[in-house]
Amino acid sequence: MSTAVLEVKHLRVEFPTRRGVLVAVDDVSLAIQPGEILGVVGESGAGKSMTGMAVLGLLEPPGRIAQGEILLAGQRIDNLDEKALQKVRGREIGAIFQDPLTSLNPLFSVGDQLIETIRIHTPIDKKAARSKALNLLKEVGIPAAENRIDHYPHQFSGGMRQRVGIALALCAEPKLIIADEPTTALDVSIQAQIIALLKRLCREHGTAVMLVTHDMGVIAETADRVAVMYAGRIAEIGPVLDVTRRPQHPYTSGLMGSIPSLRHSVETLVQIDGSMPRLDAMPPGCAFHPRCPEAGPRCSRERPAMQHITAACWLHQGGVQA
Amino acid sequence: MSALLEVKNLSRSFDVSAPWLNRVLERRPRQSLQAVDNVSFSIEPGQTVSLVGESGCGKSTIARLVVGLYGPSSGEIRFARDDFRVQMIFQDPYASLNPRWRVGNIIAEPITTLRLLHDPAAIAQRVSELLQIVGLSPSDGEKYPHEFSGGQRQRISIARALAGEPEFLVCDEPTSALDVSVQAQILNLMKKLQKELGLTYLFISHDLSVVRHMSDEIAVMYLGRIVEMAATEKLFARPLHPYTRLLLETIPDLESPNRERSPMAGEVPSPIDPPTGCAFHPRCPLATERCRRERPEAKPRPDGGRVACFAVGET
Numbered sequence: 001m002s003t004a005v006l007e008v009k010h011l012r013v014e015f016p017t018r019r020g021v022l023v024a025v026d027d028v029s030l031a032i033q034p035g036e037i038l039g040v041v042g043e044s045g046a047g048k049s050m051t052g053m054a055v056l057g058l059l060e061p062p063g064r065i066a067q068g069e070i071l072l073a074g075q076r077i078d079n080l081d082e083k084a085l086q087k088v089r090g091r092e093i094g095a096i097f098q099d100p101l102t103s104l105n106p107l108f109s110v111g112d113q114l115i116e117t118i119r120i121h122t123p124i125d126k127k128a129a130r131s132k133a134l135n136l137l138k139e140v141g142i143p144a145a146e147n148r149i150d151h152y153p154h155q156f157s158g159g160m161r162q163r164v165g166i167a168l169a170l171c172a173e174p175k176l177i178i179a180d181e182p183t184t185a186l187d188v189s190i191q192a193q194i195i196a197l198l199k200r201l202c203r204e205h206g207t208a209v210m211l212v213t214h215d216m217g218v219i220a221e222t223a224d225r226v227a228v229m230y231a232g233r234i235a236e237i238g239p240v241l242d243v244t245r246r247p248q249h250p251y252t253s254g255l256m257g258s259i260p261s262l263r264h265s266v267e268t269l270v271q272i273d274g275s276m277p278r279l280d281a282m283p284p285g286c287a288f289h290p291r292c293p294e295a296g297p298r299c300s301r302e303r304p305a306m307q308h309i310t311a312a313c314w315l316h317q318g319g320v321q322a
Numbered sequence: 323m324s325a326l327l328e329v330k331n332l333s334r335s336f337d338v339s340a341p342w343l344n345r346v347l348e349r350r351p352r353q354s355l356q357a358v359d360n361v362s363f364s365i366e367p368g369q370t371v372s373l374v375g376e377s378g379c380g381k382s383t384i385a386r387l388v389v390g391l392y393g394p395s396s397g398e399i400r401f402a403r404d405d406f407r408v409q410m411i412f413q414d415p416y417a418s419l420n421p422r423w424r425v426g427n428i429i430a431e432p433i434t435t436l437r438l439l440h441d442p443a444a445i446a447q448r449v450s451e452l453l454q455i456v457g458l459s460p461s462d463g464e465k466y467p468h469e470f471s472g473g474q475r476q477r478i479s480i481a482r483a484l485a486g487e488p489e490f491l492v493c494d495e496p497t498s499a500l501d502v503s504v505q506a507q508i509l510n511l512m513k514k515l516q517k518e519l520g521l522t523y524l525f526i527s528h529d530l531s532v533v534r535h536m537s538d539e540i541a542v543m544y545l546g547r548i549v550e551m552a553a554t555e556k557l558f559a560r561p562l563h564p565y566t567r568l569l570l571e572t573i574p575d576l577e578s579p580n581r582e583r584s585p586m587a588g589e590v591p592s593p594i595d596p597p598t599g600c601a602f603h604p605r606c607p608l609a610t611e612r613c614r615r616e617r618p619e620a621k622p623r624p625d626g627g628r629v630a631c632f633a634v635g636e637t
Contacts, residue, residue, distance in 0.1 A: 043501035044472075157589055187376035187528070192572040192585035214501065217574030244576055258506030260535035262558070262575050268513065269506040269535070275471050276501075 003074045004031040005176050005208040006055065011068035013047070013054050013232075015279075022279040024050045024063065026232040029306070032176065037202065037209040039223030039240065041216055043255075045276055047232040052178045052212045054078075056095055057085045073175060091121045094169030094207075096198075098181040100161035104153040110137075110164050111149035114171055121172035136167040140197060159190035163197065170201060177202070180212045195222050216259060220244050228252050231277055231287035238310040248311035250294045286314070296320025324402060325364035326490060326522050327388070332397035334358040334383055338594060355594050357383040359546035360397070367402075367489075370516070370523040372533040374569075375543035376590050381526045385410070385494040388524060406490065407436075409483035413495035415475030419467040425478055426463030429453070432486035452481040456511060473504035480511065484519070494526045509535060530573050534558060539627075542566045545593055545601040548620070552627025562629045564606045600631070608633040 013025035025047040032038045042048040053059050055070055057077070070078040077088055089095070097103040105113055114133035115126065124132070130149075137145040140163040153161060162182060169177050179198065183191040199222060202209050211223055219226050220240060227237040228249065236249040247253040257270025274291045277283055283290050289299035294313075298320050306312045314320045339345060339352040358380040365371045373381040386392045388399055389410045401408075409432070412418040419428055429449045432438075439445050450460030456477040467475055476496060483491055493512070497505040509532065515521060527533050533540055534554055541551040542565065550563040561567045568586045588605040591597055597604050603613040612632055620628040621635070 043503060159589055187590065188530075188569065189376065189572045189586050190589060192574075193587070196585050215574070216502070217576055217579075220576050220579035221574040241579075244579075255503060256576070258503045259576060260506075260509070260531040261577065262531050262534060262570075262573065263577055265535070265555075268510050271506050271510055272503040273507070275473060275504060 004071075005034050005036075005073060006030075006032040006210065007069075007071040007074075008051070008055065009069045009071070011051065011054060011070065012066045013050050013059065013063060014066040015063050017062075019280065023066075023282070024232055024279060025054065027305075028068075028229075028232075028234055030227055030234065030237065032208045032210060034175070034208055035202070035206045036225065037199070037211055037223045039219035039226040040210060040212045040229060041214065041219050041226055042229035043214060043276055045231075045279070046229040048212045048214075048229045049180050050232075051229070052180050052210060055210070056089060056093060056178055057082075058089075058095075090117060090174070091172045092174050092176065094172070094174040094177040096162075096165050096169045096177060096179040096182045099185050100158075100165040101153060103165060104161065104168075106153055109150050109152055110156070114149075114164075114168060117168060118171045133167075133171070136171055137164070139201070140164070140167045140170075141193075142167075158186055159193060162186060162190075162194050166194070166198060166201065170205065170207070173205060174207065176208045176210065178210045178212070181214070182211070183218060184213065184215070191218070198222070216244065216255070228255070231282065232279070233287065233312065234306060235288065235313070236311040237306070243310075248316060249288075249313045250292050250315070251288050252311070254291075254293075286312075294320060326367045326402045326406075327524070328364040328398075328400045329384075329388070330362050330398050330400070332358055332361045332384070332387060332394055332399060334380075334387055334392060334395045353594060356546050356596070357593065358387065361543075361546075361548055362397075363541055363548065363551060365490075365522055365524060367522055368516070368520055369538045370525050370536050371539045371541065372525040372527060372537035373541050373543055374527055374530060374533045376528060378545070378590055378593055379543040380546040380593075381528075381543050382494055385492045385524065385526050389492050401490075407486055407488045408490045408492060409486045409488040410492045410494065411476070411479050411483050411496045414499050415472055415479050416467075416499070418479055419475060419482075421467055423466075424463065425453075425465055425467065425470075428467070428478065429463070429481050429485050432482060436486055438485075438487060448485070452485055455484065455515070456481045457507075471504075472500050473507055476500060476504075476508050477511070480508075480515070484515070488521070490522045490524070492524045492526075495528070496525075497532060498527065498529070505532070512536070530569065542569065545591065545596050547601065547630065549602065549631070550623075550627070550629040551620075552623055552625070552629075556623070556625050556627060560623075560625065562623060562634045563631050564608050564633065565602050568605075 008030050011028045015022040040048045065078050111133055115129045118129040118132055134145055142148050183194050223240045226240045226243050228235045230251050236252045247256055254272040272291050285300045285303050289295040298314050304312045304314045335354045335356045338355045375381050387394055389408050426449050429452055430445050433445055449463055453460050453462055458477055497508050525536050537554050539553050540557050541548045544565050550566045561570050599615050600613045600618050603609040618630045618632045620630040623629050
């Protein structure tokens with residue numbers, strides 16, 4: 001087996017507050033192989049973005065990694081200092097964010113931002129960097145790139161800005177890209193363009209992707225494997241078609257049933273009553289048990305671990321009654 | 323049965339000109355944006371009609387025109403009766419509830435404003451009844467909006483809308499700000515209320531799967547115009563307009579993900595400077611010279627509904 005590009009082991013992200021320590025990500029383990037797209041899906045507050053931010057070393061203080069390890073191509077990166085981390089970020093791990101208008105600097109032209117990023121990570125002169133930036137813009141499908149390279153972010157439409165965002169993430173040829181809701185701010189037809197672009201470029205460059213999103217449809221079309229997160233933990237992880245067609249965890253099946261279908265009509269959608277617990281009111285045992293239709297006495301007492309199977313649920317590990 | 327709402331040749335434009343001084347100095351003309359362009363449709367009692375389209379297609383402007391938040395530039399909006407009661411549910415439940423008011427007062431406001439009840443005890447009684455109808459507890463009336471989650475806030479918005487005893491509800495992207503599992507709760511609630519109270523909905527959304535689930539009839543909009551309108555099942559079974567087809571092809575389908583799709587190129591043009599002729603022609607695979615020159619009028623679909631495209635029926 002080749003070394004995974006990214007390996008996250010028992011990651012725990014905490015936020016110390018005046019009223020106690022909040023655990024945003026709890027015991028999350030996952031691995032991404034070279035060239036693989038791993039989808040991380042979940043509802044707001046499930047900890048999916050937090051996991052991505054922890055990998056990037058961009059947790060907002062007071063958030064901190066309390067436990068666990070993050071390995072990039074076998075090297076630990078979670079204990080690096082800020083300076084060493086800056087070398088890794090951008091060079092080894094690229095990032096694409098939801099709204100490129102906030103992640104691009106409005107005061108510099110798109111070309112200047114690309115050139116700056118390229119020159120930080122590769123020792124080439126300004127002219128070579130500019131021609132590389134131009135090629136990147138062409139590669140991500142910016143029409144008339146020769147003129148557009150000197151334009152400012154506000155002169156681009158949402159879809160075009162996200163293309164620039166992708167160019168920026170790719171410019172140091174990283175091994176891994178963390179894409180946090182890259183298409184959420186876009187219309188469906190533009191979303192499809194951006195997804196197709198991201199898939200094609202990653203295939204061509206052999207880049208692995210961690211695709212964080214709340215949209216199961218995007219995951220189904222893009223990812224090779226998917227991790228479903230709930231209340232800071234991974235509820236289920238597996239190949240994407242297995243998870244969407246034969247979900248093992250009751251949360252995943254509820255989630256799949258609550259999405260209206262494009263093919264057939266139902267009178268009522270599957271409804272998961274209640275909402276995700278708040279971080280300061282996490283139920284004991286399995287965090288999903290108060291909403292789970294299958295829950296038994298064991299679920300409120302003990303927390304199911306992810307073992308050799310792919311869903312953290314007692315249903316698949318000796319029953320809910322014990 | 324006569325229509326409950328009839329919209330005829332409705333248009334609305336907005337003045338988006340630069341300030342006077344800039345116009346004078348830079349010699350720029352006034353500019354206007356045609357948000358809604360000659361739109362007609364009607365809604366029968368008890369039905370749900372949806373407007374669907376990408377951002378900037380004018381769907382929310384129509385919602386606001388129908389409830390009277392904007393006045394039309396031309397055309398008419400006619401309700402079945404003069405004393406017809408309409409309420410609206412907005413997209414963002416964080417912005418549409420006054421953070422300084424208790425939930426009970428928020429819900430009571432339409433009752434007192436419309437003078438539906440006078441006795442304070444009766445109003446309080448009605449508020450707790452409404453809270454129960456939307457699945458909250460009567461004691462929640464004492465709380466403030468910030469104490470609720472997004473889904474619960476949207477329930478409060480629905481309770482407030484119902485407080486006005488409307489026959490007709492305009493829902494502008496009511497679940498777009500919500501997570502899918504919460505969205506399912508709200509959609510189920512809205513369907514249940516429709517059945518129990520005999521409500522009629524004008525439903526606005528960009529999400530085709532939500533629209534399919536909720537509506538009897540769907541109007542697909544592009545740059546201010548309705549390009550195709552038909553009964554839900556018929557539209558999904560046989561989309562005729564190239565834009566409808568492209569929309570249906572682009573949305574990710576969970577049941578059979580099309581992993582090797584070739585997405586439609588181009589972007590929605592700016593409504594300030596729309597293309598000539600058929601507004602969709604720059605992105606349309608079937609566009610001809612005629613589409614660049616002339617604007618297609620709506621013609622009937624063979625199975626009911628209508629479609630505005632020259633290519634339909636000629637192939």
